[in-house]
Every structure is written in C-alpha cells, then in structure tokens.
Amino acid sequence: MDIKQNGYFHETKFIDRNGHLRTTRVPVVQELALKGLKDLPKRFISLNPDGPLLVPTSCVQDGSDSSETLLPPIDVAKLRYHGLGSEGRTQELARLAGVVKEMGMFLIVNHGIECCVLEDVKDVVKGFFGLSFEEKRESVGTYMDVDNMGYGRNFVKSEDQPLDWIDRLTMKAAPKDATDGLLVWPQKPPNFRQVMEKYVEEARKVCNDLLVALAEALSLKNHAFLQNFDHKKSEINVRVNYYPPCPRPDLALGLTPHTDASALTFLMQFGSTSGLQVLRDLKWVPVPWPADVLLVSVGDLLEIMSGGRLKSPWHRVVTQMDVERLSISLFYNPPAQAEIEPVVDGYGSSNEGYKKVVVGEYLKNYYKISPTIDKQAIKFAKEVSMVGNLQSMVSARLIVMWPPRRALIRPRLQLFCGTANKVAHWVAKAFLQDQLPLDWVSCPHPALASLIDTS
Numbered sequence: 059m060d061i062k063q064n065g066y067f068h069e070t071k072f073i074d075r076n077g078h079l080r081t082t083r084v085p086v087v088q089e090l091a092l093k094g095l096k097d098l099p100k101r102f103i104s105l106n107p108d109g110p111l112l113v114p115t116s117c118v119q120d121g122s123d124s125s126e127t128l129l130p131p132i133d134v135a136k137l138r139y140h141g142l143g144s145e146g147r148t149q150e151l152a153r154l155a156g157v158v159k160e161m162g163m164f165l166i167v168n169h170g171i172e173c174c175v176l177e178d179v180k181d182v183v184k185g186f187f188g189l190s191f192e193e194k195r196e197s198v199g200t201y202m203d204v205d206n207m208g209y210g211r212n213f214v215k216s217e218d219q220p221l222d223w224i225d226r227l228t229m230k231a232a233p234k235d236a237t238d239g240l241l242v243w244p245q246k247p248p249n250f251r252q253v254m255e256k257y258v259e260e261a262r263k264v265c266n267d268l269l270v271a272l273a274e275a276l277s278l279k280n281h282a283f284l285q286n287f288d289h290k291k292s293e294i295n296v297r298v299n300y301y302p303p304c305p306r307p308d309l310a311l312g313l314t315p316h317t318d319a320s321a322l323t324f325l326m327q328f329g330s331t332s333g334l335q336v337l338r339d340l341k342w343v344p345v346p347w348p349a350d351v352l353l354v355s356v357g358d359l360l361e362i363m364s365g366g367r368l369k370s371p372w373h374r375v376v377t378q379m380d381v382e383r384l385s386i387s388l389f390y391n392p393p394a395q396a397e398i399e400p401v402v403d404g405y406g407s408s409n410e411g412y413k414k415v416v417v418g419e420y421l422k423n424y425y426k427i428s429p430t431i432d433k434q435a436i437k438f439a440k441e442v443s444m445v446g447n448l449q450s451m452v453s454a455r456l457i458v459m460w461p462p463r464r465a466l467i468r469p470r471l472q473l474f475c476g477t478a479n480k481v482a483h484w485v486a487k488a489f490l491q492d493q494l495p496l497d498w499v500s501c502p503h504p505a506l507a508s509l510i511d512t513s
C-alpha cells in the first residue's frame with residue numbers, strides 16, 4: 059500500500075548525517091489505524107521475524123521472553139515516613155535498592171497523587187486524541203526550532219529509517235516560562251494545560267521524594283541527587299504517547315529501543331496495560347504494569363549522577379492488534395545550565411568513568427544521535443567531558459599567552475593559574491551554550507586579559 063495516498067502527515071525536522079537541518083513528512087499513525095489496514099505500510103516494518111532484532115549490538119539472543127519479571131510496587135508513603143516505628147522505611151529503602159539496581163525501573167503506590175488528578179489527565183488526553191486531525195493540528199501551535207516537541211513523531215532522524223507505530227504530543231511544562239509566547243499547549247480540550255500542570259506539580263513532589271530515597275537506598279547523602287535540581291529552573295517535559303491498534307504487531311514497534319535522557323521518568327498509562335518491555339539478561343522482558351499504578355524509570359542523567367550505581371534501562375514498546383494504549387511520560391531534569399557529575403561517597407568507589415557534563419549539552423547530544431542500536435548517548439559523559447576538555451584547553455592557552463613576569467614567584471603563579479582556570483571555565487560554558495563563537499575558544503580575545511586579576 060502506498061502511504062502517500064493517505065493525506066495525513068506530520069512535518070518533522072531533523073539534522074541529517076551531514077549536519078544539515080532537514081524537514082520530512084511522516085504519516086499520522088492514528089489516521090492509518092482508523093482506515094482499518096490489514097497490511098502494514100513498509101516504512102513501519104522494523105521487526106523482521108527472520109532477522110536480527112533491534113537490540114544493542116552486544117545482544118545476540120533473539121526474541122522476547124514471555125515470563126514476566128516480578129516488579130513489586132514500592133510504597134512511597136513508607137519511604138516518606140521518618141517518625142516513630144520507621145523501620146518500615148528501612149525495609150522499603152532496601153526493597154527500592156534491590157528493584158532499581160536490578161531493573162532500572164520500579165512501580166509506585168501510595169504516592170499521594172489523588173485519583174481525580176490522574177483521571178483528569180486521562181480525560182484531557184482522551185479529549186485531545188479524540189479530535190479530528192485538523193482540530194489537533196489547529197489546537198497545537200508550533201515550537202519553531204525546539205527539537206522533538208509538539209504534536210508529531212519521536213526520533214525521526216532520516217528519510218529512510220523504519221518508523222514507530224505511534225503519534226505523540228510533547229510539551230515543556232517547566233520551568234514555567236519555558237514556552238512563553240509560543241502556542242505550544244493544546245487549546246482543546248480547554249482545560250488541557252491546567253490539568254497537566256497540576257499533575258506535573260504533584261509528580262514533581264513525588265520525584266523529589268524519590269530522589270532522596272534513591273540516594274539513601276544507595277547509602278549516599280540524602281541530597282546527593284536532589285541538590286542538582288532547582289524548583290524554578292529544573293526542566294519537566296511531558297510526552298503523551300498514543301499507540302493505536304496495529305495490524306502487524308509482529309513487524310512494527312510502538313517505540314524503538316532507547317534509554318531516556320532524563321534524570322527520572324515518571325509514567326502513567328491507560329488503555330491496554332501491556333506493551334512496555336525492558337532488556338534483561340539480553341532478552342526483551344514484558345514489564346508487568348497493572349492499571350492505576352505509576353512507574354518510575356532511571357534516566358541517563360541519574361546514571362551519570364550516580365556514577366553508574368544506577369543504570370538507565372534499555373526499553374521499548376511493542377504494538378498490539380486490537381487495542382490502543384496511551385502512556386504519559388514526564389521527564390524530570392536538572393536545569394539545562396546545571397553541571398552534573400558522579401557523586402563521591404567518601405569510600406573512593408569507582409564512578410565507571412563518568413565525567414562532569416552540562417545537562418543541556420548532554421540533552422543536545424542525545425537528541426542528535428539517539429536512539430541508536432546501543433547506549434551510545436551516555437558515552438558522551440564518559441568520553442567527552444565538554445566543559446572539562448574546553449576548560450583545560452582555554453586555561454592552558456591563557457597561561458601560555460599571558461604569563462605575567464611577576465608571576466614567576468610561586469604563590470603568584472598559583473594565583474594566576476587559579477584565576478585563569480576560573481575564567482576558562484566561564485569561557486568553556488559560554489561557548490557550549492552557543493554564546494561565543496568557536497574562534498573565541500581557539501584564539502581567546504585580548505579582552506579576556508582584562509578579566510584576569512594578576513595584581
């Protein structure tokens with residue numbers, strides 16, 4: 059079947075292999091599904107029953123494992139309770155440590171988010187996907203150049219890649235002013251934004267409590283992770299994933315294998331409760347996820363902060379023949395300008411080679427390259443510590459270019475190097491945030507000299 063005959067397309071932008079910004083059109087899956095197709099359009103074939111699965115290159119085993127992995131829900135109320143008889147908390151922390159180390163994700167109950175808040179979210183999401191295509195498009199404005207946002211498709215990186223069987227709607231929900239002046243929130247249903255923002259604020263509280271509990275579960279200082287977050291500047295992106303019924307679940311994926319770039323991903327689902335799978339022992343394992351339970355997953359940024367003690371799980375979503383499924387992923391990140399690095403626990407434990415990264419830089423790289431067929435994105439934090447590398451480059455250059463004669467005296471030389479290092483750090487960060495052209499770094503401007511205090 060020629061999918062071009064179907065008139066409904068999402069327009070999506072991507073950076074091609076040569077670094078050029080390209081725009082392409084991809085079919086609207088919800089509209090394809092409404093046609094009641096018997097066959098799958100070729101562009102959606104990503105699973106070949108006779109060929110290798112889309113799994114990391116190191117994974118040679120084939121197929122899914124039908125045995126479901128036990129994922130005992132974590133009781134958030136017990137994690138929060140510090141009062142008398144809080145030995146229940148110690149046990150819950152131990153359970154949390156066990157499941158998160160093993161799976162990279164865990165179910166939560168007793169989180170304190172009221173049912174009506176969750177029901178309202180389901181209603182507005184159903185309301186949005188119940189609109190006609192034209193109404194959906196009109197209801198959501200444009201994000202202009204902001205990548206991977208709005209009503210459309212995930213992870214489109216080329217004209218010829220297999221496409222996922224999904225439509226999605228992504229919004230920046232925090233910081234509050236992240237999308238001021240842009241028409242990015244659906245106008246229909248009219249209470250969409252209000253409902254989603256209420257949910258986001260409730261979820262933020264739970265995430266903050268979980269970040270404290272996760273640090274304690276790993277025997278780290280309780281603010282080891284939370285200290286990287288800031289109520290006014292931390293980023294929360296919301297993605298609604300809509301997986302319509304699919305004519306060939308054996309050939310198409312709902313969501314390609316990936317890790318999340320976030321620190322924590324906070325998920326709810328409705329419609330079908332199955333579809334999510336996680337890679338364990340080189341096999342795809344269905345995640346048993348009952349209705350009305352929430353799921354939390356470790357993202358790459360938390361893997362970095364934890365120095366690899368926690369691992370962001372490689373996961374995917376499979377399609378289903380007769381049922382639709384919706385999930386709402388909330389990605390919780392430190393501020394874009396924040397620098398994160400593996401926590402030091404005082405016992406000199408290894409951090410698996412993770413270095414300091416600027417959150418915004420990590421995310422930029424993630425969206426540029428990911429998902430590939432391996433945990434490539436996180437290598438960025440091991441191999442290319444951008445700030446660190448640039449800082450030492452600039453600092454060395456400063457010291458060579460302006461060695462003050464008087465600085466030959468040792469204490470002065472130390473002072474000079476210290477200041478040069480601070481300036482270099484500032485230059486490297488400004489460069490990474492696109493505020494300085496490249497030649498500023500490779501050949502520092504003389505104005506830099508005036509910033510250096512050698513007196």
Ligand SMILES: O=C(O)CCC(=O)C(=O)O
Binds near residue numbers: 297373
């Ligand atoms: O739909 C799901 O259960 C998972 C969604 C997901 O992995 C994502 O949004 O990153």
Ligand SMILES: [Fe+2]
Binds near residue numbers: 316317318373
């Ligand atoms: Fe994900």
